[in-house]
Amino acid sequence: MTARVSLQLPPARLEAYSWQEAGHCRGMDSEKFFTDDRDQTQKRRVSRTRDAKELCSGCPVIRECLEHALAVPENYGIWGGTTAAERQRLLLRPAAATGTAA
Incomplete structure (x- = not known):
């Protein structure tokens, strides 16, 4: 049995992604x-x-980056200091294990 994930993207507004301006990766080769x-x-x-x-580890917006990657979901690359496989495991965890309400 697979977990069903409800996705709701933020509205397509610049403010929803303004956190990216503070990322350590800003301006780096993606x-x-x-x-x-x-x-x-x-x-x-x-x-x-x-x-x-390692570049992500001290980033001031690592949490926002991870939240974005889980919400979209980003299926490739390092986001919020996690790999795609690590994010997939986070998404499949029951709500009780992640400390969030169902």
Whole structure:
């Protein structure tokens, strides 16, 4: 049995995404955060993922970024210091396990 996720995107207004202005990744090459390239070695993918997560770790908007990635959902890349697989696991957790109300 799979969990059903209700998605509700924020309205298409600049204010809904203004948090991105404060991101550590602002102005960086987005390729740094999309580490899933199957043409590279596993070791290189792991290294690039670790580097991207390290950049996220001290970011002042890491929470907003993760919330965005879960709400949309973002199926690729590092968002809010998490991989797509990690976000998928967060979405599949029962509400009780995440501390949120159903």
